[in-house]
Each structure stands twice: as structure tokens, then as C-alpha cells.
Amino acid sequence: MQSLRLAGKPVNNENRRAAILDAAVVLFGERGYYGTSLQTIAAAVGMTKAGVLHHVGxxxxxxxxxxxxxxxxxxxxxxxxxxxxxxxxxxxxxxxxxxxxxxxxxxxxxxxxxxxxxxxxxxxxxxxxxxxxxxxxxxxxxxxxxxxxxxxxxxxxxxxxxxxxxxxxxxxxxxxxxxxxxxxxxxxxxxxxxxxxxxx
Incomplete structure (x- = not known):
């Protein structure tokens, strides 16, 4: 997901946050809220769980x-x-x-x-x-x-x-x-x- 979202774009906070949201949309749809962990979202965008939490709290x-x-x-x-x-x-x-x-x-x-x-x-x-x-x-x-x-x-x-x-x-x-x-x-x-x- 990261490669699709960030291809040709600078890897900055705005684009990282957008990639996290894109991944969450897909994973919440496929697995639901309970079936999706922050670690799964982090892995989908090539970040750590702490990095995801930095952007979404x-x-x-x-x-x-x-x-x-x-x-x-x-x-x-x-x-x-x-x-x-x-x-x-x-x-x-x-x-x-x-x-x-x-x-x-x-x-x-x-x-x-x-x-x-x-x-x-x-x-x-x-x-x-x-x-x-x-x-x-x-x-x-x-x-x-x-x-x-x-x-x-x-x-x-x-x-x-x-x-x-x-x-x-x-x-x-x-x-x-x-x-x-x-x-x-x-x-x-x-x-x-x-x-x-x-x-x-």
C-alpha cells in the first residue's frame, strides 16, 4: 500500500498520514475494526506501530x-x-x-x-x-x-x-x-x- 500511495511523492508527514488512512480504510473494510490491529496497519505502510500512533493518537x-x-x-x-x-x-x-x-x-x-x-x-x-x-x-x-x-x-x-x-x-x-x-x-x-x- 505504501508503494502505491507514496510512489513519486516525498516521504513526509502528510504523505505518511495519508498512507495510514488509506491502509485503515482497506483493512477496516476487509477485517472490521476488531479484526484489524495497529501493527497490521503499520506493516501495510512500512512503518512501526509507534510511528502510526504518532500520526493518529x-x-x-x-x-x-x-x-x-x-x-x-x-x-x-x-x-x-x-x-x-x-x-x-x-x-x-x-x-x-x-x-x-x-x-x-x-x-x-x-x-x-x-x-x-x-x-x-x-x-x-x-x-x-x-x-x-x-x-x-x-x-x-x-x-x-x-x-x-x-x-x-x-x-x-x-x-x-x-x-x-x-x-x-x-x-x-x-x-x-x-x-x-x-x-x-x-x-x-x-x-x-x-x-x-x-x-x-
Whole structure:
């Protein structure tokens, strides 16, 4: 992993930290938080465990960084864009999220694995995922969505994100599948025509 991340780049603190985060994303996805040791991450990037700790503080600190800085950074940017729009289409928001996630399978793999692990209330990311679910819906409710009359936006958001979680697991199991096509099938059920004519 180090050779891929640092090839042609100066070996400085910024690049070392980036290599650690890349390795953590892959290993947390493949093995989960409990199945990944700091020593394994250190070996993957050609560093010592002490060197990794210098950059991330602790294993829980590393977990927090990859969730907040690596995974959620892209989502936060997208939320801000939609909050700034006037009467945006919810269908387009979901398509944008799906297209973004289709380009980052390793991060989605990590997120899905940690999400499942964190059902355990003692998992260090349990509270993060619990709050993230609520916060995502609350933030999206602040957007002035252009939807058909009578649509319950909160219920629609909950259903849509639940569908997305499910199709991402199917996609990860079958990498030959197309995440965008899988979502298009869900969209037809979630926002059926003709009710959603002009809103998709």
C-alpha cells in the first residue's frame, strides 16, 4: 500500500498520514475494526506501530479520522450544495450520492463493515452511527425539496437511505454489478411514475 500511495511523492508527514488512512480504510473494510490491529496497519505502510500512533493518537482515534475526515468529508460537501439550492430534486440528490459512492468502493466497504459491527453497543463507533442516521435525516429535512403534494419527506428520506444501504451491500458482494443501475431500479419503486412526473 505504501508503494502505491507514496510512489513519486516525498516521504513526509502528510504523505505518511495519508498512507495510514488509506491502509485503515482497506483493512477496516476487509477485517472490521476488531479484526484489524495497529501493527497490521503499520506493516501495510512500512512503518512501526509507534510511528502510526504518532500520526493518529490511538486506534479509536484512527477510526474517528477515517469516518469523519475520509468518509463523511464528501457527504458534508454534498449536503452543503443541496442546502444552497432552491427547490432541488430529491431524485437527483440520491443519484449524486450513488454516483459518488460508485467511485469509492473501498470507502463504502469500510463504512458498511463498520456499520454492521457497530450494532454492538460497546463498539467504539456505535454512537457515531446512531447519531449519523438521525443527523443525516435532520439535515436533509432542512432542504426545500421539490416533491409532489402530499409526500411525507421524512418517510421518503428514511426509505431511500435504507434502500441505498441495501443495494450497496449487494454491489459489494457482486463487484461486476453497476451501483447506478441498481439504484435506478429502486428509484422506480421509491418515486413511481406518473406521480413523480416532473420531480425526477
Amino acid at each position: 490511538s486506534k479509536e482515534g484512527l477510526l474517528e479520522i477515517v469516518l469523519d475526515e475520509v468518509y463523511d468529508n464528501h457527504n458534508d460537501e454534498m449536503r452543503e450544495r443541496y442546502l444552497a439550492k432552491e427547490r432541488p430534486l430529491m431524485a437527483q440528490m440520491w443519484r449524486d450520492v450513488v454516483a459518488m459512492n460508485a467511485e469509492r468502493p473501498e470507502q463504502v466497504h469500510m463504512f458498511s463493515t463498520l456499520d454492521a459491527e457497530s450494532i454492538d453497543p460497546d463498539h467504539p463507533a456505535h454512537q457515531y452511527f446512531l447519531e449519523r442516521d438521525r443527523d443525516t435525516i435532520d439535515l436533509m429535512l432542512d432542504v426545500p425539496w421539490d416533491v409532489p403534494e402530499g409526500v411525507n419527506v421524512e418517510q421518503l428520506l428514511n426509505a431511500g437511505f435504507s434502500m441505498m444501504d441495501g443495494i450497496q451491500l449487494r454491489w459489494l458482494r457482486n463487484p461486476e454489478s453497476d451501483l447506478n443501475e441498481l439504484w435506478a431500479q429502486c428509484e422506480d419503486q421509491l418515486m413511481p411514475l406518473p406521480m413523480w412526473d416532473g420531480y425526477r
